[in-house]
Amino acid sequence: MSVPADATRSAAPAAPAPRAVPAVPLSRRSPAFRAAVPTVPWIAMYHSVGDCSEDPYRVTVSPARLDQQLGALRRRGLRGVGVAELLAARARGEGAGLVGLTFDDGYADFLSAALPLLRRHGCGATLYVLPGRLGGDNAWDPLGPRKPLLDADGIREAAAEGIEIGSHGLTHLDLTRVDGATLRAEVADSRAALSELVGAPVPGFCYPYGTVDRRAADAVRDAGYAYGCAIDPGPLTGPFALPRLHVGERDTPLRLSLKRRLHRWRRRPAEGV
Template identity: 40%
Template sequence: MYHAVGVRTAAHDPHNLFVPPDTLRRQLGSLLERGWRPLTLTEYLRGDGPRRSVLVTFDDGYQPFLEEGLPVLRELGVPATVFVLSGLLGGRSRWMPEMPDEPLVDADGVRELAAAGLDVECHGWDHPRLPGVDARTLALNVTEAARVLAGLTGRRPLAYAYPYGDHDAAARRAVAEAGFRVAFAVHEGAGRFAVPRVDITSIDTDVTFRLKTWRVYPAMRRLSGRVPAVRSGLHSLIGRAPRP
């Protein structure tokens, strides 16, 4: 799970969302060199990929992805799934007060991503935390968001990514009833409609990136997540990529 591609200072990107293009190229290239096969969403849903297969995803739909990320994917021949916010197309990352002004793809950007062969899927309407929301907010972020996105891509979206990775039983039920075939969380999984993912950030080094491809990493992450200071300390001990 990536978010954005580009170079930002730590002050402008306190959440470490922007991975430099050269880093993305090196990370994906290392997967290919080690025999990993990147999957399209359709291949992932079929479930018949090889043991070393990977679904590469990008959340939020940042505008710089078109100039900074898409060329890397084309160069390496790597398919990817991009989750966009139907209610914020052409808008800004206003859900993050620390960095509210990052531009998001507009309707033409969505069409460009789809025309490039990427799977453009649903990330909700305007990035709220879905657990505990009222029925109207849930419908806006699931059913209406899917309808608007389908109008742009010409097909019904198949996958949903929960904003912040947060979900509860009501959110999972709404996504399933809306006709999605799969939904993605981050670290906390709950079956087909909350599949966990491994987050890649701008502070990942080549070593930490490789560690995150280990089969045991998700279990290690869940255990260390119960004591955040331990996880942060381990990351610092192993190393952090420098930030401008």
């Protein structure tokens, strides 16, 4: 607070020091509050797109629901993109209207069901695949129907359509529970295999089951990836522990909007992205 010039005259008595006033928290709606609170990238996590009648793990979204969700995002002025594109835009200060769309496991229905809808709505995405299970199925799920996975040609087709291809490990193992040699193979060998398959660098990794610890995150960084996606990374922050929100068949446009609004308050800041 500035002091009036006449307050320094010797004839004037010294004014008592003002009492400290407790700071009043800014309203969460105020621009100052929003600017003061770091945000994490908003990244949606999908898996399979198809029939939801038998779906014990809630990993399937019907084409109709995905169409509805993507349409709702576009009506709000948002566009879905792959994670590498999202992070690059944020680094340039241009990511305000973008959300990340990710599809885990590399199900074959991505080409037949998800990709046409992404194209209809002008969206991109990242597809995380398992080069150790090309043309196989989701054998890691003890319950539920077997779902076919993309083969090498299918992954190349998705890449040719502009979809970012990322690694989900070689065989879908929980990296927090494997030994060092297996960890290196799942992380580094999968990147090498996919780079050769698509003829391009593979920028991103997605932790199977969404689980990550410091050792797994360090392995992803050391293997040359630019980022790593989890679900809820707990105390870990940064580009190798990016949180995501599960999106399922029950997520109506309203519910999806609420999830997006709550995302910044439920997650820790991701430093540097």
